[in-house]
Amino acid sequence: MSDHVSATPVGTPRRVGAPPPPSHLSADTLARARQIIALYPEARSALIPLCHLAQQEEGWLTAEAMVDIASLVGVTPTEVLGTASFYDMLHTEPVGTYLVAVCTNIACLLNGAGELLEHAETSLGVNAGGTTADGSITLEEAECLADCDRAPCVQVNHRFVGAQSPETFDQLVTDLRAGTRSADIPSHGTLIRVTRTTGLEADRAQVASERAAMADAQKARSAAAEPSPKGGS
Amino acid sequence: MSVTDAPKIVTGRIGFDDSHTLERYLDTGGYDGLRKALTMTPEAVAHEVDTASLLGRGGAGFPAGRKWAMLRKNPVTYLVVNGDESEPATFKDHLLVERDPHQLIEGVLIAAYALQVSQVFIFIRGEFALGLERVQGALNDAYSTGAVGRDIFGSGFSVDVVVHPGAGAYICGEETALLESLEGKRGFPRIKPPFFPAAIGLYGEPTVVNNVETMSNLPWIVLNGGAAFAALGEGRSTGTRLFALAGHVNNPGVFEIEMVKTTFDDLINAPVLGGGIPHGRGLKAFIPGGVSAPWFGPDQIDLPLGQDEVAGAGSMLGSGSVVVMDDHTCAVRASWRITKFFSRESCGQCTPCREGSGWLEKIMERIERGHGREEDLDLLLDACDNIAPGLTWPPQQTTICVLGPSIPSSIGSAIRMFRDEFLVHIKEGGCPYE
Numbered sequence: 001m002s003d004h005v006s007a008t009p010v011g012t013p014r015r016v017g018a019p020p021p022p023s024h025l026s027a028d029t030l031a032r033a034r035q036i037i038a039l040y041p042e043a044r045s046a047l048i049p050l051c052h053l054a055q056q057e058e059g060w061l062t063a064e065a066m067v068d069i070a071s072l073v074g075v076t077p078t079e080v081l082g083t084a085s086f087y088d089m090l091h092t093e094p095v096g097t098y099l100v101a102v103c104t105n106i107a108c109l110l111n112g113a114g115e116l117l118e119h120a121e122t123s124l125g126v127n128a129g130g131t132t133a134d135g136s137i138t139l140e141e142a143e144c145l146a147d148c149d150r151a152p153c154v155q156v157n158h159r160f161v162g163a164q165s166p167e168t169f170d171q172l173v174t175d176l177r178a179g180t181r182s183a184d185i186p187s188h189g190t191l192i193r194v195t196r197t198t199g200l201e202a203d204r205a206q207v208a209s210e211r212a213a214m215a216d217a218q219k220a221r222s223a224a225a226e227p228s229p230k231g232g233s
Numbered sequence: 234m235s236v237t238d239a240p241k242i243v244t245g246r247i248g249f250d251d252s253h254t255l256e257r258y259l260d261t262g263g264y265d266g267l268r269k270a271l272t273m274t275p276e277a278v279a280h281e282v283d284t285a286s287l288l289g290r291g292g293a294g295f296p297a298g299r300k301w302a303m304l305r306k307n308p309v310t311y312l313v314v315n316g317d318e319s320e321p322a323t324f325k326d327h328l329l330v331e332r333d334p335h336q337l338i339e340g341v342l343i344a345a346y347a348l349q350v351s352q353v354f355i356f357i358r359g360e361f362a363l364g365l366e367r368v369q370g371a372l373n374d375a376y377s378t379g380a381v382g383r384d385i386f387g388s389g390f391s392v393d394v395v396v397h398p399g400a401g402a403y404i405c406g407e408e409t410a411l412l413e414s415l416e417g418k419r420g421f422p423r424i425k426p427p428f429f430p431a432a433i434g435l436y437g438e439p440t441v442v443n444n445v446e447t448m449s450n451l452p453w454i455v456l457n458g459g460a461a462f463a464a465l466g467e468g469r470s471t472g473t474r475l476f477a478l479a480g481h482v483n484n485p486g487v488f489e490i491e492m493v494k495t496t497f498d499d500l501i502n503a504p505v506l507g508g509g510i511p512h513g514r515g516l517k518a519f520i521p522g523g524v525s526a527p528w529f530g531p532d533q534i535d536l537p538l539g540q541d542e543v544a545g546a547g548s549m550l551g552s553g554s555v556v557v558m559d560d561h562t563c564a565v566r567a568s569w570r571i572t573k574f575f576s577r578e579s580c581g582q583c584t585p586c587r588e589g590s591g592w593l594e595k596i597m598e599r600i601e602r603g604h605g606r607e608e609d610l611d612l613l614l615d616a617c618d619n620i621a622p623g624l625t626w627p628p629q630q631t632t633i634c635v636l637g638p639s640i641p642s643s644i645g646s647a648i649r650m651f652r653d654e655f656l657v658h659i660k661e662g663g664c665p666y667e
């Protein structure tokens with residue numbers, strides 16, 4: 001877990017034309033970041049994917065990482081923070097090695113989620129939102145995670161682990177702390193195993209001109225066509 | 234009971250353990266729909282979808298064919314697929330992205346061809362780590378077989394598809410909030426008009442937004458024809474549809490069911506579907522279409538699973554999620570939890586939604602914990618009336634998006650159906666079910 005203080009405070013405006021600040025992201029992350037940016041017509045669209053990517057390293061978004069993301073997508077660090085703070089999965093404070101989320105929404109509530117969360121709080125010794133003293137686990141009370149037929153639903157680092165009872169929950173925590181689940185539950189960041197290996201392999205200008213040609217053809221066709229057929233029954 | 238043996242249009246492959254792989258997909262007719270579509274004109278493909286009367290599966294139920302037809306005159310720039318699936322107790326798209334990602338991709342490519350769009354974004358809820366892996370993995374394989382990319386299957390049509398992860402915010406399921414999020418911003422819904430995606434969508438360009446399940450139906454529709462799809466179901470509710478059944482049932486899960494031909498009773502109680510309520514308990518209430526929908530009681534259990542039928546009875550089929558509550562359920566606690574959800578997920582732009590949801594949650598909590606007052610019931614209804622004046626269904630809109638006006642549904646239903654229970658909480662100073 002990182003406890004270093006930001007060298008460039010979030011909110012420091014970057015002078016236009018100034019050289020980008022030195023990157024705090026690893027070379028590998030930086031390379032993947034550039035690949036992701038290239039997928040979008042506008043670089044800012046990569047902001048959230050890059051936050052996910054940066055979180056892979058320490059589980060949360062350090063001020064340095066936000067500065068780097070800002071310079072990569074062409075916004076201010078404050079805009080990165082302002083955007084990231086809207087989203088539950090993006091953490092601007094340190095979190096534990098394992099993020100354990102217990103859903104207490106309606107389908108899980110009806111199947112004992114309230115009791116499970118209470119148990120988790122007692123056995124971990126933290127309230128929902130807190131991190132255990134050993135830094136291994138952050139407990140979260142989640143909204144519906146769309147796994148409602150396996151209720152009460154629990155996710156660890158955004159991997160579904162199936163319905164849990166108080167007993168299986170304690171075993172899960174023991175396993176996590178012992179490191180025996182690290183193969184099926186990787187560290188934070190949902191993109192950790194998501195890699196795009198191929199692409200369009202054509203430049204954007206060429207695709208744009210093809211698209212314009214397609215649009216013209218379509219216009220010509222709809223001008224020639226009868227009024228479009230009414231559907232439905 | 235009537236559970237029809239309609240074809241499994243979107244879940245046909247789910248029985249295989251390796252349903253997500255390209256090998257299994259190709260073995261079971263995969264990409265044949267796309268190949269066929271590419272031999273047709275884009276207009277003919279769109280016409281099949283129009284004939285099918287495929288209602289959008291994201292919640293609003295707008296016919297996909299009609300949505301596309303509105304755009305046939307002025308070209309669309311982007312197709313965006315909505316895989317945010319965060320409506321509580323909705324988990325059908327979860328199944329589709331994890332278990333049949335190629336079917337989704339094929340559907341997306343068919344739609345892209347029909348709309349003549351060369352850039353697609355598939356937005357998938359960030360909490361679906363495995364789903365994101367599966368869809369990206371499938372996409373990589375689809376690129377290598379020539380189904381996506383330049384000159385797909387030698388047709389001259391080129392299209393790029395990008396998988397985009399969400400980051401945890403229910404509101405990003407609302408289509409204009411989704412577009413903001415896709416532009417790298419906070420998920421604030423846009424004001425409509427003028428920001429209808431069809432007119433001013435992603436990066437200000439005309440954009441079609443469709444749900445994951447809507448897209449996943451397209452390969453079958455193209456292969457079998459829109460008329461075959463329209464022959465299933467009844468009225469406007471054609472084809473089959475995925476229903477996510479959860480709460481107090483013996484066999485919760487996602488079921489593909491022919492529209493209208495099956496009732497809520499069948500879904501909840503048929504042995505091959507929900508299998509009834511556990512512990513021999515009775516039915517107290519059920520939510521027919523996601524937590525934004527008004528609740529139904531045992532009297533409505535014979536209603537058919539059809540969009541207009543459910544709307545006619547004063548609720549909605551919405552996202553196709555059905556939550557069953559047995560007769561030991563505390564209606565106050567259930568509606569409080571739903572209200573807490575809205576309060577947490579309100580994006581905060583509109584006062585009635587932001588403030589209203591917060592106050593409603595506090596009053597509900599007070600009642601559930603035994604500190605309520607009798608006046609609280611009127612106070613709750615008054616606050617609800619301030620969010621959606623008249624408390625009609627469908628609700629009046631006072632806000633930028635419909636999240637706000639959806640808030641009163643659960644509280645209004647609980648008070649209407651179980652007023653006595655609120656009074657017991659108040660008079661006895663606590664929850665009688667604890």
Ligand SMILES: Cc1cc2nc3c(=O)[nH]c(=O)nc-3n(C[C@H](O)[C@H](O)[C@H](O)COP(=O)(O)O)c2cc1C
Pocket residue numbers: 288289290291292293294295297315316317318319320403404405406407408409442443444445447634635636
């Ligand atoms: C608060 C809110 C949440 C929504 N969440 C989703 C969602 O998670 N998935 C989805 O497909 N549609 C969702 N919708 C509906 C979308 O705005 C949109 O109507 C839909 O994606 C269109 O696709 P369809 O026509 O194929 O149904 C939501 C709407 C609102 C108001």
Ligand code: SF4
Pocket residue numbers: 404421422578579580581582583584586587632633634635636637638
């Ligand atoms: S109704 Fe609620 S969620 Fe929708 S825009 Fe307004 S504040 Fe945001």
Ligand code: FES
Pocket residue numbers: 103104105106107108109143144145146147148151153321322323
């Ligand atoms: S209600 Fe808990 S996962 Fe859906």
